[in-house]
Amino acid sequence: MGKLCLVCNCPISPFMTFGRQPIANRFLDATSFEGEYYFDMDVCFCPNCSMFQLANTPDPEEMFNDSYAFYTSSSRFMANHFKEFARYVLEDVVDDKIDPFVVEIGCNDGTMLKNFKSAGIRHLGIEPSRNVASVAISQGINTRVDFFSPNLARSLVSDYGVADVILATNVICHIPDVKSVFEAVSILLADDGVFIFEEPYLKDVIDKTTYDQIYDEHTFLFSINSINYLSKLFTLELIDVLPQSTHGGSMRYVLARQGKRTVTDRVFSQLVAEVNSGLTSPHTYDKFKRNCEIKRTELLSTLKNIKSAGKSIVGYAATSKSTTITNYCSITTEYLDCIFDTTPLKIGRYSPGTHIPVRDHVHFRNYNPDYVLLFAYNHAAEIMEKERDYTLNGGHWISCIPGLEIQK
Ligand code: TMP
Ligand code: ZN
Numbered sequence: 001m002g003k004l005c006l007v008c009n010c011p012i013s014p015f016m017t018f019g020r021q022p023i024a025n026r027f028l029d030a031t032s033f034e035g036e037y038y039f040d041m042d043v044c045f046c047p048n049c050s051m052f053q054l055a056n057t058p059d060p061e062e063m064f065n066d067s068y069a070f071y072t073s074s075s076r077f078m079a080n081h082f083k084e085f086a087r088y089v090l091e092d093v094v095d096d097k098i099d100p101f102v103v104e105i106g107c108n109d110g111t112m113l114k115n116f117k118s119a120g121i122r123h124l125g126i127e128p129s130r131n132v133a134s135v136a137i138s139q140g141i142n143t144r145v146d147f148f149s150p151n152l153a154r155s156l157v158s159d160y161g162v163a164d165v166i167l168a169t170n171v172i173c174h175i176p177d178v179k180s181v182f183e184a185v186s187i188l189l190a191d192d193g194v195f196i197f198e199e200p201y202l203k204d205v206i207d208k209t210t211y212d213q214i215y216d217e218h219t220f221l222f223s224i225n226s227i228n229y230l231s232k233l234f235t236l237e238l239i240d241v242l243p244q245s246t247h248g249g250s251m252r253y254v255l256a257r258q259g260k261r262t263v264t265d266r267v268f269s270q271l272v273a274e275v276n277s278g279l280t281s282p283h284t285y286d287k288f289k290r291n292c293e294i295k296r297t298e299l300l301s302t303l304k305n306i307k308s309a310g311k312s313i314v315g316y317a318a319t320s321k322s323t324t325i326t327n328y329c330s331i332t333t334e335y336l337d338c339i340f341d342t343t344p345l346k347i348g349r350y351s352p353g354t355h356i357p358v359r360d361h362v363h364f365r366n367y368n369p370d371y372v373l374l375f376a377y378n379h380a381a382e383i384m385e386k387e388r389d390y391t392l393n394g395g396h397w398i399s400c401i402p403g404l405e406i407q408k
Contacts, residue, residue, distance in 0.1 A: 003055050005046040006176060006219070007230055014042035014055045015282070016289040020353075023062055024215040024323035027349035027358060036353065037062055041324075043214060045285045049229040052202050052221040052285075054214070057176045060128075060147070063217055071132060072111040074342055077382045079111050081246055082169070085198075086115035089165055093194055093254075100164040103156070103188065105148045105181070105197075106171030110136030117141055124160060126152070148175075153184035162190040168197035170247065173220040182234040186257075195236065195255040202226075203279055204249025209291040210401055211328070212321035212375075213248070224270050225280050227253050240264045248378045248404075296329045298402040303335045306371050313398070314369040315339035316383065317376030318346050318358045325375065325400050326354040333357075336373065340364045365389065371396045380407045 005012045021041040028036065042055035073079055094100040102116050107125025109132045116123040117140060125143040127133035136143045146152055156163075166185055175181050185195050200213045202221040213221060220226075228238050239261045240254035278284040306313055315322065318341040325331065332354045339351060340361040347360045359367075364387065372390070374397050376383060384391065384407070391397070397406050 003044060005044075005049060005051060006053055006178065007051045007226070007233075008046060008049040010046055010048040012044040012046050012053075012055075014044050015285045016292070017042045018211070018214065018292075018324060018328045021216065021327050022323065022352035023058060024217060024320040024352060025063065026352050027318065027346045028352065028355070029349055033350070033355060038353070039216065041214070041216070045282055047280075047282050049226055050223055050280045051226040051229070052223070054216075054219050057219050058216050060176070063174075071135070071343065072108040073135075075379055075382065077379060078246065081244075082112040083115050085167075085169070085252075086112060086119075089167065089196065090116075090119060090121070093196070094164055097164055101160060101162070102165045102167065103163040105166065105168040106174070107136055107141065107143060108132050110139050110141035110143065112167065112169065113141045114139060122160075124156070148184055149180055150184045150187055153187040156188055162193065163188050164190050164193045166193065166195045168195075170199055170250075172197050173199040173222055174217045176219045178220060178230065179233065182230060182236065185255075186234045186236060189257065191257060192260055193256070194239075194261070196252065198242075198244055198246070198250050198252040200247045201243070201249050201251040203274065203277065206279065206284060206288050208248065208401065208404055209288070209295050210248050210377075210404065211288075211292045211295070212319075212324045212400065215320055215324045217320060222251065222253070223274055223279055224251065224253075224267070225274050227255075228267075228271060231255055232258075237261075237263065238267050241266055241270050246378065292328075295402055299325075299400065300329055300331075302398060302402065303331065303373070307335060311370035312337055313371040313373060314364075314367065315356065315373045315375055316361075316364070316387075317341055317374065317379065318343070318351055319375045322375035322400065323352045323354075326351060326356065330354075331356075331373075337367075337369065339375070340367075361386075368393075368395070371398055373398045373400055374406055375400050377401070377404060377406060384408045 002011050018041040020038045101122045104125045107127045126148045128147045133145045202223040205213045235258045236255045237258045242252040244250040315336045318339045338357040338359045346358045
């Protein structure tokens with residue numbers, strides 16, 4: 001049977017495949033290589049509602065469980081970003097509200113909500129991965145370990161009342177049943193409340209060919225047009241859109257109940273700008289497929305040339321995104337000796353699918369490789385500052401997306 005769009009139920013078909021992919025964040029020990037879970041990562045664009053989506057998604061329990069290896073607080077830059085986000089919410093959104101109630105969907109280790117806690121704001125985080133949620137709980141952040149759903153929203157309304165602000169960052173695009181999230185929001189949101197979320201922006205991915213943003217957890221890559229369509233299904237309205245530099249280019253979407261708040265001119269102008277740039281046209285995606293193939297060929301040829309000159313290469317930052325690159329390009333220990341990373345849950349383990357050892361970043365300087373393949377271009381400034389000595393001593397950085405500049 002053909003595929004149906006997860007948003008509008010229109011028949012859709014994949015425009016490209018990234019082949020067999022593992023769970024992007026499941027770093028393995030050497031005894032677990034056998035029986036590793038894989039799925040076919042085919043991607044579709046819906047010409048009706050403009051939603052960019054995976055054709056198949058692994059079961060959410062495969063991805064968001066007690067061994068979920070991503071901690072928001074691992075990046076100082078992201079922690080600062082969330083502090084600034086919280087300031088925007090408190091000063092620009094709930095400014096004059098008495099005793100506002102703020103809910104965050106997917107609060108991870110509480111990096112965002114701790115800003116609300118310290119401001120004495122009533123808050124609640126919803127987080128399905130117990131290991132990261134327990135960090136939030138240990139810091140006194142009010143947290144519920146659960147998936148966000150209409151049933152949960154109803155129980156939250158009876159336990160706490162409606163929410164003045166519902167927040168989410170890098171999480172809504174993870175949820176295949178995105179319509180149930182929007183339904184839950186429409187249950188939980190106060191009449192004059194706002195729903196604010198930010199996610200990697202499709203236009204940045206297409207313009208920069210950052211195809212590594214496509215992995216199991218990213219069921220969707222949103223655009224202003226697709227969010228506009230989705231909002232209307234739940235009588236919500238897009239009232240503002242604010243571009244962000246995070247994750248190689250993200251968009252902050254601000255929604256309210258229809259007719260309750262003023263819609264900024266930015267929403268209208270950006271909806272039109274997306275259409276004019278071809279983002280809602282299927283041809284753009286055929287071109288994107290070709291661009292991905294070109295980037296793969298270029299990266300492999302760079303790595304091959306370095307290896308045939310007898311030089312060493314390591315990876316830097318075992319990001320979830322790197323799983324797409326290493327598996328799509330078949331980058332194994334044939335090219336990379338290891339990947340250096342800061343995350344305790346990844347160190348000592350092996351990368352999903354390609355089984356490259358992950359080592360503690362503290363050993364990077366002594367290792368002193370000839371070349372470093374940087375997977376975390378979104379954290380480049382922070383990493384370049386940390387590894388300045390390596391660069392000053394003549395070390396070489398390679399971009400995992402050829403042509404994408406590394407901000408040194
Ligand atoms: P992200 O791209 O999904 O935010 O993942 C960030 C990954 O990069 C995470 O595994 C930690 C790693 N990392 C480092 O190894 N060193 C660093 O300085 C930073 C900021 C991240
Ligand atoms: Zn659709």
